[in-house]
Amino acid sequence: MQHVAIFFMLILVAFSGCSQSTTPQPSPQKNELSLIETETENNSDVEKISDTEDEIDDDNDGFEEEFSTEKTETHSDPLSGYNRSMTNFNDKVYTYALNPVAEAYAYVIPQPFRIGLSNFIKNLNFPVRLVNNLLQGKMQNVSDETGRFLANSTIGLLGVMDPATSYLHIPAHVEDFGQTLGYYGVGTGFHIVLPFLGPSNLRDLAGISVDAYASPLINIRGLERYKIPKNWVESMGIVAIHMINKTSLNLGQYESIKKDALDLYPFLRDIYEQKRVSDIAE
Amino acid sequence: MLKKIILIFLLTIINSYAVQEQNIQKTMDSKIKKVLQVLQNKNLSLKQKEKQSIRIMDSVFDYKKMAQISLGRKWKTLSSKEKSQFASAFEKKIKHSYVDKLRLYNNQRVIIKKLKKTKKNRISLESTIIGKSDTYDVVYQFYKRANKNDWYIYDVRLSGVSIVQTYRKQFSDFLKTKSFKQLLKSL
Numbered sequence: 158m159q160h161v162a163i164f165f166m167l168i169l170v171a172f173s174g175c176s177q178s179t180t181p182q183p184s185p186q187k188n189e190l191s192l193i194e195t196e197t198e199n200n201s202d203v204e205k206i207s208d209t210e211d212e213i214d215d216d217n218d219g220f221e222e223e224f225s226t227e228k229t230e231t232h233s234d235p236l237s238g239y240n241r242s243m244t245n246f247n248d249k250v251y252t253y254a255l256n257p258v259a260e261a262y263a264y265v266i267p268q269p270f271r272i273g274l275s276n277f278i279k280n281l282n283f284p285v286r287l288v289n290n291l292l293q294g295k296m297q298n299v300s301d302e303t304g305r306f307l308a309n310s311t312i313g314l315l316g317v318m319d320p321a322t323s324y325l326h327i328p329a330h331v332e333d334f335g336q337t338l339g340y341y342g343v344g345t346g347f348h349i350v351l352p353f354l355g356p357s358n359l360r361d362l363a364g365i366s367v368d369a370y371a372s373p374l375i376n377i378r379g380l381e382r383y384k385i386p387k388n389w390v391e392s393m394g395i396v397a398i399h400m401i402n403k404t405s406l407n408l409g410q411y412e413s414i415k416k417d418a419l420d421l422y423p424f425l426r427d428i429y430e431q432k433r434v435s436d437i438a439e
Numbered sequence: 440m441l442k443k444i445i446l447i448f449l450l451t452i453i454n455s456y457a458v459q460e461q462n463i464q465k466t467m468d469s470k471i472k473k474v475l476q477v478l479q480n481k482n483l484s485l486k487q488k489e490k491q492s493i494r495i496m497d498s499v500f501d502y503k504k505m506a507q508i509s510l511g512r513k514w515k516t517l518s519s520k521e522k523s524q525f526a527s528a529f530e531k532k533i534k535h536s537y538v539d540k541l542r543l544y545n546n547q548r549v550i551i552k553k554l555k556k557t558k559k560n561r562i563s564l565e566s567t568i569i570g571k572s573d574t575y576d577v578v579y580q581f582y583k584r585a586n587k588n589d590w591y592i593y594d595v596r597l598s599g600v601s602i603v604q605t606y607r608k609q610f611s612d613f614l615k616t617k618s619f620k621q622l623l624k625s626l
Binding site: 218219220221224268271272275276322329406407409410413416417418419420423424427428431432434435436438 | 504507508511512536539540542543558560571572573574582585593596598599600601603604605607608609610612613625
């Protein structure tokens with residue numbers, strides 16, 4: 158009986174302890190807060206008001222504002238019919254061609270080799286990142302990316318290894334021309350789903366075309382000396398190998414993401430646009 | 440002896456109950472480490488791994504809040520029974536999705552980068568998942584319950600994509616043409 162009484166006492170103490178955490182305690186955190194509050198009397202008044210507002214509006218808490226639909230409300234989607242069927246097409250391509258090929262490829266080619274190829278291709282695309290970081294005036298990124306390129310191209314055996322990430326801890330800064338346009342306030346334009354490549358929009362499509370000039374992996378007439386592929390067939394080949402290789406390193410990822418969708422096309426569109434907004438903000 | 444045991448038991452309950460501001464980084468760090476240990480443990484079956492990972496993370500997530508935000512204004516029009524139905528369906532959906540993502544785990548490392556207090560009652564914890572060929576940013580968004588020092592996760596951003604925002608968009612699109620009952624069913 159005594160034990161039961163102790164048990165109840167403990168429960169009471171324990172749960173009151175839970176709520177006690179809100180009463181002022183001489184913890185360093187609280188001290189900081191109280192300092193800030195006493196610094197400006199008026200401000201603390203305002204804070205008190207907003208505190209009570211929080212209480213009343215408990216099921217809102219400012220979340221409606223934070224997640225206001227305006228931010229993600231898609232602009233006009235004139236191509237929605239086409240986009241929907243292209244999403245379907247890409248989904249089929251993925252399921253019946255890309256994924257099985259990538260699985261077989263992953264079975265035959267050992268992972269370190271595939272990672273090496275992925276690093277190699279990323280390293281070759283350095284000019285795209287350099288140009289776009291420069292255009293956005295991000296000088297720290299320019300120096301990081303240049304350092305990465307130099308390190309990976311030399312100690313990293315022509316970019317097959319990535320010592321810049323694993324040993325030197327220089328962060329990568331992927332930027333493309335779509336992001337550069339976004340950085341200078343260019344709107345997305347309407348959403349376009351590209352065959353094989355997936356979701357994009359008018360701005361990013363323009364971006365891809367411009368980046369093709371800087372990338373040594375895409376053949377452009379007149380720039381053959383600087384480019385690795387000699388014609389567009391070879392460019393396509395490189396893109397295809399890159400896609401298969403990339404898929405082989407991320408098997409199951411698309412399927413897993415797809416499961417979260419109620420309706421695939423708007424879901425992928427929304428994810429893409431959200432990701433681009435955050436990439437541009439970086 | 441018994442007293443001690445009970446005390447320890449209760450203390451652990453309280454600890455797993457909610458996170459306080461000064462502990463967010465520490466707690467999340469240890470939780471993530473625990474999940475990684477579970478995932479790397481070869482003696483556990485897939486089911487066990489999933490169960491244990493969810494149990495570790497459960498106490499910091501506010502599923503009800505996530506459900507509420509993701510439904511937006513529609514939430515207020517629901518009866519309390521519908522609210523709880525939806526919240527539990529949503530919780531299942533989120534957990535299922537989380538577990539499904541865990542299956543992709545392939546010895547990635549997780550680094551907690553920094554804690555940012557964005558507002559008086561909002562904190563975001565930035566972390567990075569480092570895989571062999573790619574890295575992903577994961578940001579855990581915490582909010583403070585009114586008048587308490589208890590912090591809970593209300594959203595997770597994976598490479599800049601907010602989970603709650605994505606659901607919110609989907610639900611609002613769904614409800615434009617279909618009913619709440621159908622939504623509940625499709626979850």
